[in-house]
Amino acid sequence: MIKPCPTEFKTRILEFMYHRFGIDTSFFDPYLFYLGPKGKVMIGPKAPLDLQHIDTASIHIALVQRTVKPSTNFIQSFGSKININRIPLSKEQTQSYCSGEDILLDKTHLKKSSDGFVALFYADIPLGCGLLRGSNLINQLPKAYRLPNLLL
C-alpha cells in the first residue's frame, strides 16, 4: 500500500536532486509523489482509485531514510537531466560496474565530483548510481540488475 508522500520527504528529495545532480525542482511538477514502505518514494500519475488499493507506483525514484539515496531506475530514466556529479566510465569500468564490482577511479574522474552519490554514464548513456568515497566508487547496482557478461 502507498500513501501520499509527506511534504518533508518530498522537500528532502527535491533539495537533494537540485544540489546533488543539478535537477531543477520544476522538473518534478508533472508528477505526484507517493511513499511506500521503508522510505521508498515513487513518482506516478493521479490515482483513479483510492490509494489504499494501490500496491505501488511507477517509478521508484529514491529511498529516504537518514540520507536520500537515488534509485538506479531514476538515474537510468532521467540521467539526461543530471548536470553535476556525473562520472563517465570506460568500457572496462562499465563492464565491472554492471557485474556489481566496486571501481577505483583515477584523478580525472574526481575533478568534477564530490563524495556522495554520483550518476554513472557510459558514452552519455546513464547506467545507474555509485557512492563515491575518495577515489573509491562503491557499487550501488541492485543484485537483480547485475549483468556479469555485458556486451559492449
Next chain:
Amino acid sequence: MNFLVPKEFLDKYLPIADQPDSFTSILTSPPQKSFRINPLKGVTDEVLTRLKKIGITCNSVPWYKHAFTHNVDNLSSSLDRFTGNIYIQELASMLPPLIAEQELQQAETVLDCCAAPGSKTTLIAALMNNKNSLIANDRSYIRIRGLKFNIDKSGVTNTLVTNFPLKTFPDTQFDLVMLDAPCSSDGTVRKNPNLFQSWTPKRCRSYASRQKQLILQAFDLLHEDGILIYSTCSFAPEENELVINKLLSERDAALLPISLSGFHFSPALTEWEGYRLNPEIAKCVRVWPQMNNTDGFFIAKVQK
C-alpha cells in the same frame, strides 16, 4: 518433425487454420527472435547502431516502427537491454496494445487486468506517451514483482500497480480495459514445444470457463462507450470466439473491426463444432503463426 505434434492438436486446428500445410510445418520451427525499442527511453537510430556494433543484425517489421527481429541468443546481455532502451518481446504479443493505439492516446484511465510480467503494460504506457493513468493489475503477488521490475526499468511514470482478483477489483470505471486472459497458451508452441506434451482439449475448456467470468468482469469495469481489448495466445475457439459469444449474449456490447497496416489478420470463426455463433464475431481476428511468422493469437475489440 510432425510426430511431435499430437494428432488431437492437428485434428482440432487443421480444419480451421489458414493455409493448413504451412500451419503444420511452422509449428515445429522456432519462432523469430524479436524485441521492440522502448520509445520512452531509447532513440531508434542510436540503439540500432549500438546493437550493430556488437554484431546484432536487426530487421524491421512493416507494422510497427519500433519492432525488430534479430539473430542472436544474447540480446539480454546488451547495454540497451540493461538500461531499458529495448524490451525483448514476441511480435504477436505486441498486437493487442497496437490495435488500440488511437484509443490509448485518448484514454484518461486504462486498466490492464492481468498485467504481469508487464510486456503489454510497458507497451501500453509507451503508446499513452507516459501520460494519464494506467492501472497494472495482477492477482498474483509473486508475479507482481516481475511486473514492477519491468515497469521501473522501462521508465514508465504513468502507472500504478494493484493486486486484486478481477472479481474483487474496486468499483471503478475505465476508458479502456485490456484483458490478456490467462489461457492454455497453445499459440506459443513454437517457443515452448513442451506444451505439446501437456496439451489436451480438456485443458482448453478448463481455461474457457474462467475466461468467460473474466471478460464479463472486465466489461463491467468500462465507462459507457469504453473499449475492451480481449486477447489470448491460444488457438482454441473455446477460449476465444466462444468467450466473445458469451459476452455478446450477456451484455450490451458491440464488436469493432481490427486492422494494423502491414499485418495479416484472419477473421475469427462464426461457427464451431456445428454451433453457430453471433456473426459479428467475424470482426475479431485470429493470428495464425504461418501468416506473419509469429506466435498464434486471438484479439477482440469491444465497445460498451
